[in-house]
Amino acid sequence: xxxxxxxxxxxxxxxxxxxxxxxxxxxxxxxxxxxxxxxxxxxxxxxxxxxxxxxxxxxxxxxxxxxxxxxxxxxxxxxxxxxxxxxxxxxxxxxxxxxxxxxxxxxxxxxxxxxxxxxxxxxxxxxxxxxxxxxxxxxxxxxxxxxxxxxxxxxxxxxxxxxxxxxxxxxxxxxxxxxxxxxxxxxxxxxxxxxxxxxxxxxxxxxxxxxxxxxxxxxxxxxxxxxxxxxxxxxxxxxxxxxxxxxxxxxxxxxxxxxxxxxxxxxxxxxxxxxxxxxxxxxxxxxxxxxxxxxxxxxxxxxxxxxxxxxxxxxxxxxxxxxxxxxxxxxxxxxxxxxxxxxxxxxxxxxxxxxxxxxxxxxxxxxxxxx
Numbered sequence: 001x002x003x004x005x006x007x008x009x010x011x012x013x014x015x016x017x018x019x020x021x022x023x024x025x026x027x028x029x030x031x032x033x034x035x036x037x038x039x040x041x042x043x044x045x046x047x048x049x050x051x052x053x054x055x056x057x058x059x060x061x062x063x064x065x066x067x068x069x070x071x072x073x074x075x076x077x078x079x080x081x082x083x084x085x086x087x088x089x090x091x092x093x094x095x096x097x098x099x100x101x102x103x104x105x106x107x108x109x110x111x112x113x114x115x116x117x118x119x120x121x122x123x124x125x126x127x128x129x130x131x132x133x134x135x136x137x138x139x140x141x142x143x144x145x146x147x148x149x150x151x152x153x154x155x156x157x158x159x160x161x162x163x164x165x166x167x168x169x170x171x172x173x174x175x176x177x178x179x180x181x182x183x184x185x186x187x188x189x190x191x192x193x194x195x196x197x198x199x200x201x202x203x204x205x206x207x208x209x210x211x212x213x214x215x216x217x218x219x220x221x222x223x224x225x226x227x228x229x230x231x232x233x234x235x236x237x238x239x240x241x242x243x244x245x246x247x248x249x250x251x252x253x254x255x256x257x258x259x260x261x262x263x264x265x266x267x268x269x270x271x272x273x274x275x276x277x278x279x280x281x282x283x284x285x286x287x288x289x290x291x292x293x294x295x296x297x298x299x300x301x302x303x304x305x306x307x308x309x310x311x312x313x314x315x316x317x318x319x320x321x322x323x324x325x326x327x328x329x330x331x332x333x334x335x336x337x338x339x340x341x342x343x344x345x346x347x348x349x350x351x352x353x354x355x356x357x358x359x360x361x362x363x364x365x366x367x368x369x370x371x
Contacts, residue, residue, distance in 0.1 A: 003293040006301040007045045008152045008160055011145055013231025014038050016166045017217070018138070024175035025212065029100050029108035031134075033209040036116050037235055038141050039063040040291065045148055048293045049155065054147070057140055059120035066116050067242060075195045082114045082198060083183055089127050095180035099340045102176050106335040107208035111201045166227060170216040181343045192257040196250060200261075200334050203246050206239045207331045214323045225308060229315050233287075234300060236322050241288035243330070244276050261337065268333045272326060280321060287318075 017034055020026050043064040046054050090096035098110035113130075117123040122137040124130055153160045187194045218232045247269060251258045262269045276284075290300040307314040 002299045002302045003049060003295050004152050004156050005160065006290075006299040007041070007049055007293050008149065008156075008163075009227070009230060009301050010041050010234060011045075011149050011152070012163050012165060013227050013234065014041065015142075015145055015149075016168050016227065017213075017231065018142070019165055020168055020170055023170050023173045025172060026170065028176050028178075029205060030209045030212045032108075032113050032116055033206055033239070034235075035137065035141065036063055036066055037238060038145065040067050040238070042141065042144055042148060044291060044293060045152075049295075050148075050151065054144075054151075056144065059117075059122050059137070060141070060144070062120050063116055067238070068245075075199070076191060078115065078118075079191070079195045079198045081118055082111055083187065085114050085118060085123075085125065086110065086183060088125050092183070095182050095346050097181050097183050097186055099179045099181070100176035101179060101341060104341050105332065106201075106204060106338055106340050107176060107212075107331070108205040109201050111198060112205040115198075115202055163227075168217055168228065172216060179340060179343075180345055181340070182346070185343050186340075190257075192254055196254055196257045196261060197338070199246055199250060200338070203243045204331060204334045204338075206243050207327045207334075210236050210239050210327045211323060211331060214319060214327075218319060225305060225315075229319070230301075230304065233304065233315050233319050236319055236327075237284055237287035238291060240322050240326065241284055243327075244273065244281075244284075247273055265333050265337050268329070272330055272333070276326060279325070280318070283318065284322070 014034065014037060018031070018038070039060045042056065042060055046052055046056060086096045099106055100108040114123070117133075117137075122133050122140075124133045153162065187197065213232050213235060217228050219226060219228050251262075251270075251273070258269070287300065287303075290298070290303060293299060304315065311317070
């Protein structure tokens with residue numbers, strides 16, 4: 001029964017986050033990692049509690065598996081796919097990679113959105129359709145979430161009381177600064193380096209979403225377990241483990257490239273990995289592995305409840321440790337390495353001029369083939 005209660009709290013918590021309205025930061029960066037997290041939860045609940053009896057939209061499974069921030073042997077394929085899609089959307093003659101910045105630091109990119117939604121019917125190659133497609137996706141997962149919440153209550157024998165979805169208010173609604181650059185000014189000829197850059201950007205957006213959650217949703221309180229703190233810790237432990245797994249995988253399988261990047265970062269990446277291994281890995285891995293909803297064994301909700309009985313500061317202690325000792329430093333290290341703010345964007349004249357030149361070349365090419 002504890003697995004049902006955990007699943008229900010997970011869905012209520014993330015539904016509350018997705019219910020945030022009129023927040024320009026949320027809709028630009030955090031919403032996409034949260035969509036991915038919801039797909040992960042829906043997939044696991046269907047598999048482990050409903051025995052795969054609910055027919056899910058195929059996009060949910062695809063997006064669920066992108067909880068891994070790397071794709072093993074497909075890393076080069078993923079990188080090429082991301083660049084190809086951006087080029088197809090915007091062309092290769094004008095700025096075609098989008099980044100979001102706050103106080104000069106990168107917090108997200110269209111690279112992440114493409115990584116998550118590529119190869120699903122919720123990805124549009126028409127940039128003007130992006131918001132509409134995202135809305136359709138939100139409708140689909142929202143309907144699935146509502147269905148699963150009711151089925152969980154039914155499966156509990158209605159011992160689960162219906163919880164009204166709380167409305168989280170996020171006070172900082174100021175939009176991120178946006179910056180577009182040409183992919184050739186970001187990526188180069190070294191394919192290993194390009195794959196590493198892509199993976200760093202994806203990890204950075206996960207880290208910045210963790211910071212966003214902690215700064216605006218988490219409540220520093222010694223009171224009983226609250227839905228805000230519960231869902232923040234739940235998501236932090238999922239994201240933190242995957243970010244660190246990604247860094248370790250890069251160090252192992254892109255060792256030469258990782259070493260060069262790490263050296264330019266004054267070995268801060270290695271320090272973060274070392275501190276993770278020695279300070280929090282065991283506990284964070286335990287929490288991350290509780291993404292599974294196992295009947296008859298300890299689940300996330302009951303584990304957190306037991307820890308709070310031992311130490312009322314448990315949630316605050318581990319959440320603040322993840323953010324202040326790891327996510328903020330990692331976000332800063334990657335952002336400083338990428339130096340996006342120093343890469344020049346095209347002005348309007350340059351964009352128009354380059355696009356006209358491209359159109360003329362295409363016209364000349366077609367004309368030459370008429371003979």
